[in-house]
Every structure is written in structure tokens, then in C-alpha cells.
Amino acid sequence: MDILVIGGGGREHAICWSLSKSPKADKIYCAPGNAGIAEVAECVPIGVFEFDKLATFAKEKEVGLVVVGPDDPLAAGIVDVLEGEGLKVFGPRKNAAEIEGSKAFMKDLLHKYNIPTAAYRKFSDHAEALTYLREQPLPIVIKADGLAAGKGVTVAYSREEAEQALEDMMVSRIFGESGSQVVIEEFLAGQEMSILAFVDGETVRPMPAAQDHKPVFDGDKGPNTGGMGTYSPLPHIDDSIIREAVEKIIVPTAKAMVSEGRPFRGVLFAGLMISPDGTPKTVEFNARFGDPETQVVLPRLKSDLLEIFLAAVEGRLESLDIQWTDEAAVCVVLASEGYPGSYPKGVPIAGLDEGGREGLIFHAGTAFGPDGGIVTSGGRVLGVVGLGAGIAEAREAAYAKANRISFDGKQNRTDIAAKALLRQ
């Protein structure tokens, strides 16, 4: 079967790489892809919002499956459009993708079905929001309702910071329409954990848990990014906590979506906070694979990803046997100078040539330069993955590889997965 993957980041590279190992996969196309994806798929220069062109291409090539990577085309209804053209698509329809596209929708859903999450209020009037905000204890969390490239959340530790964030979102509209409504939410203390699950309506098949590092600098300092590095599994978090998160949060949420007439089909990604007493609560839901969570989860998949996608689309997940390795994986993101602010593009990258299993390198923002060499083209440039028997070994492998890659202005965190080692 030929397949079309939509997107062009590290997540899509990991998806294409994993699909390319399936005996059932013939040609893999990726729109628009990137310079690394070009090693495992044929890149097609169509943007993720060009729904009509994507549909025409997929029909012309008679692809058996379309897989959608990023959040924004999902929120804009790409799945509905492609399905309307008779294509088989892995990903949630627009009304189900709203669980990520609107934080207010997500919070109301969880509240209605008694699913554990932080207390909250939503506002579309700045003055009302400000009055409420001033009555709340610190720290306090302020979230733009809509999508904001992973940057629409401020955890404020001072009044000034909180009020500034509210003004930026609601008055200055730094995230555009995404800030026309905001959610003000109770601060949850604890350990973060991500659980991604394959979901087809009510059936939830969780993937191994992973942990991201959102702030740009070591020690969780600096502004939030899309994610600076991940690891899986989480040796310092009890299996019973992970089971509780699946049973009390992810499964009830999938059921709630069915009850609401918005059955979710695709990857449901729960961002969770584990309180100091060991209780998981929901921080957010995403309607897609995480980036860079996917880069550490898919290398641990023993089963055939294409079979899983097809089973999810056809509603057969319940009867599928999905297997994972016991290996650990660590992903270190190499980013451009200035990220998550503005950054240069077109910077030549050296040291990429030693691929192979010992150091999978997933390209996030790369392109071919004028002389055919690989250059930077995004804020997050590469996700360097190390595998090993445990986190320590995987981490060493990832950093050894990451340190051999160079480009002007390269920045990366040096403490990815360090937390797991401290508590092991």
C-alpha cells in the first residue's frame, strides 16, 4: 500500500521511518517533508493547509492511507475534507480535534464527565478576567483558548507576570484569535508525564509513557518551546500511576467524546501532572502524536505501525496485539540560535552522516541548501535519539551523537532525562 504522511517535522520523520519498516508499506509520500524525511519517503511540495491539492494528490497516487501529523490542519478539519473525497485517513475529525483546538472545550468536557483536571474559569472579556485573576493565589496558569504553537500557556509566579500574560493574549492578541478566549487555571504542582494512546472511539491502546522538557534552558529555565527533549520509559514513575492515568483519565475521555457525538479516532495525547501524593490530573489533551514524544516512543514499537493505523481507522484496535520493547530511548533536540524567539535559517549542518540505529536522527527543521548539503530551516532542527538497556545508556548514546553534530548557533539542553536518573 502507498501512504501519504502530512507534515514536515521530527514527528513526521519518526512516523515515516516507522512506517517504512512495515512489509505492507510500498511507497511513502510526505507533504511537505524535510531533508531527513527524504531518506525514507518521497517529499511532495504541498503545504499542510492545501487540502484540495493534498486530496487531488492522494487520489491520483491511489494511496491506501493518509496520516496527518500536525495539530493545526486537524483543528481546521483536514480529515473531514479528505474523507469527503473518499480517502482513508488516520487522524481525528474536526469536531474531535477540538479537544486540542479549544482549551475551553476540553476543560468543559472534563468537568462535565468528572475527569480529574485543575480547577478553572474561562473568559472572553479582559476586564472580567483581570478581576478574577486578582483574586487568585499564585502561582496561577493562564492559557490562550486556541492553538499557539505550544506557547499559549503562562505559568505566572508574580502578579505582574500574570497580568502581562492576560493582556498579551486578550488585548495585544499576540496569538491572534487564539487569545479571544482564555482559561485561567489552578496551578498543579508535581511531575509531568505524557501518555499517547491509539484510539478508535472507545478503544484506548496506550503507548509507553514519555516525558518532555518544555523550557528552553537547563533546569527548566527560560521560555517554553515546542519541546527540547524527551525520554521513555519513566523508570521513576510507578506503573500503577500510569495505569490510573489510563483508566481514570484517557479511557473516560475517549468515552466522553463518543457520548458527545464526537468519537475520537487517531492519537489522543494526554499531558498529565502527577501530584506529590501520586494522583494524576489532566493538564491538556492533544489530538495527535507529540513532538518530540513520538521520536522516543515509536523506536520502542515492535509491532507494525501501518497495521495499527489501519486497525484504528477500521475500528479494529481492540483485537490488535501491540508490542513494545523494554529498551529506553532519549531524544535531545538541537535547536537554532534564538529559538523559541526568531532564529536564522539556511545554516549548514555538519556531522550528520553517521546514521544507523546507534543514533537515530529525526530531522525537525532541515532543508537542502543551494549546494545540496543539509541546512537548518526551523527553530527545532534535529531530534537525536539514543537507545539503550536503560535511560543512562540511552542518554549517553543520544548525547554522544548530538555532540558530534555541529552548526553555527546550535543550542541544546544538557539535562534531558537527568530527572529520571536522580530518582532511579
Ligand code: AMP
Ligand atoms: P500545555 O501547552 O497546556 O501543555 O502547557 C504547557 C506547560 O505549562 C505544561 O507542560 C506544564 O508544564 C505547564 N502547565 C500547564 N497547565 C498547568 C497547570 N495547571 N499547573 C501547572 N503547570 C501547568
Ligand code: GLY
Ligand atoms: N511536545 C509537546 C507537544 O507535542 O505538544
